[in-house]
Amino acid sequence: MAGGTYTLVLERSEGATIEVGALGRRQFPAGWYAYTGSALGSGGFGRIDRHRAVAAGENDTRHWHVDYLLGDPATTVDTVVTTEAAVECAVAGRIGDPTADGFGGVTGFGCSDCDCPTHLTSHERRDVLLASVERAHEAAAAD
Template sequence: MAGGTYTLVLKRDASGPITVGALGEIEFPAGWYAYTGSALGSGGFSRIDRHRAVAAGDNDTRHWHIDYLLGDTTTTIERVVTTEADVECAVAQRIGGSTAGFDRVDSFGCSDCDCRSHLRYHERRDRLLDAVTAAHEAARDETAAATE
């Protein structure tokens, strides 16, 4: 299976704290989240299947920050956007950029890079989906231009 970069678009129905591994307790408001990760190993995008199993309650193992958020019963996966390239940090940084209303969850999902966060929040679904789509398209365009 092909691999690359993915963004999970998540809906959180209720506000409340979740303990996220070594990050400790984080308050997550109800709304929409975009988590960007990479699936570059031999399993490729099958990692998304693992995320779906955690969100469905079929997998209780918590390896990554996102497992704690997905393991909360008020969080569901709404959509997945993928790009077949190693552009995880570029996509994560582009989602929302410095636009008002897009909040970072500091240190979330970025323990292996220099990014501030790989999780963004917005209260509106349409704004978040537009930002995710635009970030993936920009990363694809940049990758294509670099290989020409």
């Protein structure tokens, strides 16, 4: 498989309200975010390079919700976790614990083509969020 599922771990150096296409204006406080998407087409994981180009200001095209977040100068790509399987919704649903302090999300973000509540989870600490992302990928791949 040339692609699969990926999660971008993003850092926001400062908070801002960002216009996110059809979702409208959303608040994005400073902190850490995990966006989960799929790269199943002919370009496979090359989609990650496109996301990095948007974050670097080298690509102004906005197709997906995450493009609007990446296009804000306060957002940087820290880490990418990948799994060579079509498990996007399973991974997104496993990141974070809604009952745990510190986890949040942006309702409707990145999930206009599925029934998930969000594909963008946030946490105040990188280590906690990254550990959750890694566990989610491992668990989804094992199913």
